[in-house]
Amino acid sequence: MKIGLVGFPGSGKTTVFNALTGLTAETGYGAARPGTKNLGVVRVPDVRVERLSALYHPKKTTFAEVTFCDIAGGTGVRDLDRGVLNTMREMEALCQVIRAFENPALATGPDALREIQDLQAETVIADLEIAEKRLQRLRKEHGNPHEVRLMERIVAHLEQEHGLRTLALDDGEKRLVSGYQFLTLKPLLMVLNVAEEAVTDPVPEALASAATNLDTGIVPLSAQVEMEIGQMPERERGEFYEAMGVEVPARTRFLAAAFELLQLITMLTAGPDECRAWPVHAGSAAPRAAGKIHSDIERGFIRAEVIRWEDLVELGSEAHCREAGKLRVEGKEYIVQDGDVVHFRFNV
Ligand SMILES: Nc1nc2c(ncn2[C@@H]2O[C@H](COP(=O)(O)OP(=O)(O)OP(=O)(O)O)[C@@H](O)[C@H]2O)c(=O)[nH]1
Ligand SMILES: [Mg+2]
Numbered sequence: 443m444k445i446g447l448v449g450f451p452g453s454g455k456t457t458v459f460n461a462l463t464g465l466t467a468e469t470g471y472g473a474a475r476p477g478t479k480n481l482g483v484v485r486v487p488d489v490r491v492e493r494l495s496a497l498y499h500p501k502k503t504t505f506a507e508v509t510f511c512d513i514a515g516g517t518g519v520r521d522l523d524r525g526v527l528n529t530m531r532e533m534e535a536l537c538q539v540i541r542a543f544e545n546p547a548l549a550t551g552p553d554a555l556r557e558i559q560d561l562q563a564e565t566v567i568a569d570l571e572i573a574e575k576r577l578q579r580l581r582k583e584h585g586n587p588h589e590v591r592l593m594e595r596i597v598a599h600l601e602q603e604h605g606l607r608t609l610a611l612d613d614g615e616k617r618l619v620s621g622y623q624f625l626t627l628k629p630l631l632m633v634l635n636v637a638e639e640a641v642t643d644p645v646p647e648a649l650a651s652a653a654t655n656l657d658t659g660i661v662p663l664s665a666q667v668e669m670e671i672g673q674m675p676e677r678e679r680g681e682f683y684e685a686m687g688v689e690v691p692a693r694t695r696f697l698a699a700a701f702e703l704l705q706l707i708t709m710l711t712a713g714p715d716e717c718r719a720w721p722v723h724a725g726s727a728a729p730r731a732a733g734k735i736h737s738d739i740e741r742g743f744i745r746a747e748v749i750r751w752e753d754l755v756e757l758g759s760e761a762h763c764r765e766a767g768k769l770r771v772e773g774k775e776y777i778v779q780d781g782d783v784v785h786f787r788f789n790v
Pocket of ligand 1: 455
């Protein structure tokens with residue numbers, strides 16, 4: 443999963459990136475040239491994988507991973523840079539970093555609501571440009587009438603300054619538009635980057651409702667301190683979090699919010715070769731989830747043998763689970779659930 447960090451110059455994108463990844467990319471307003479990016483991979487902590495791994499002692503233990511991309515250049519500057527826009531289009535999800543702290547390098551104080559509105563406006567304009575071009579082309583070439591009508595609806599919605607996340611699209615329509623990489627259709631998460639002393643304050647009502655209207659969630663954190671704590675030796679961190687009144691580190695909170703936003707659940711596989719977490723879309727039927735592992739398994743799907751991870755850890759082996767009636771045999775209609783340990787049977 444690839445999440446792009448976007449936002450106004452000096453909002454703290456690189457600091458958030460460091461806090462989330464534990465890396466040390468250079469921060470400071472204007473430190474990076476527009477269009478450049480920092481990439482970092484984090485593994486998603488998962489106690490279920492650890493417990494399964496302790497049971498099987500596999501050759502390999504694999505956690506889910508999220509790639510963060512810190513996109514320098516900033517929004518909120520008229521004529522959003524082409525390079526920035528194109529990089530944003532490559533992302534599976536976007537995370538807007540919003541400044542809610544005083545930055546001495548900037549002339550203006552924080553205005554979180556305006557940052558939200560401006561990014562929204564910019565991405566709507568960028569999408570409108572694409573949708574209008576596509577519509578013109580479809581009309582000229584007498585394209586698929588279904589797609590023409592869909593593109594007309596999309597243009598009308600964007601012209602009302604609404605992002606496409608709030609346009610009702612059925613599955614077929616979603617497939618039709620998926621190739622355009624519309625920015626306002628990508629899942630969006632917001633990070634409210636607050637001053638250290640404000641980290642336990644609730645998110646202001648106006649911002650929370652702006653987020654709800656855009657069909658997104660908002661995670662408050664204080665990136666500067668989280669970054670500094672994240673760079674300390676692990677055993678010293680707890681003390682600092684406690685002093686700040688922070689119960690759960692930013693990285694953990696952020697990843698949980700991202701999974702929820704992207705509607706991902708975790709399927710598990712376990713055995714002597716590998717114990718592994720697989721993020722799959724909630725509501726995926728067994729063959730589709732199997733396709734995450736390998737397209738051959740999806741194609742040749744016969745059945746799925748499913749054990750709840752808690753049962754497997756408690757009873758200690760697949761054989762014991764089978765005896766205790768805790769191993770279910772499921773067919774191709776089965777919807778994989780969060781925490782299922784799955785063994786697929788398939789034809790090659
Ligand atoms: N007080 C405070 N300062 C912060 C916080 N987060 C970032 N800063 C400071 O704000 C400045 C800009 O942060 P960056 O993370 O470099 O901002 P950016 O969004 O990457 O900036 P550009 O890459 O230039 O667009 C740096 O001097 C940071 O130290 C915060 O939570 N609190
Ligand atoms: Mg930066």
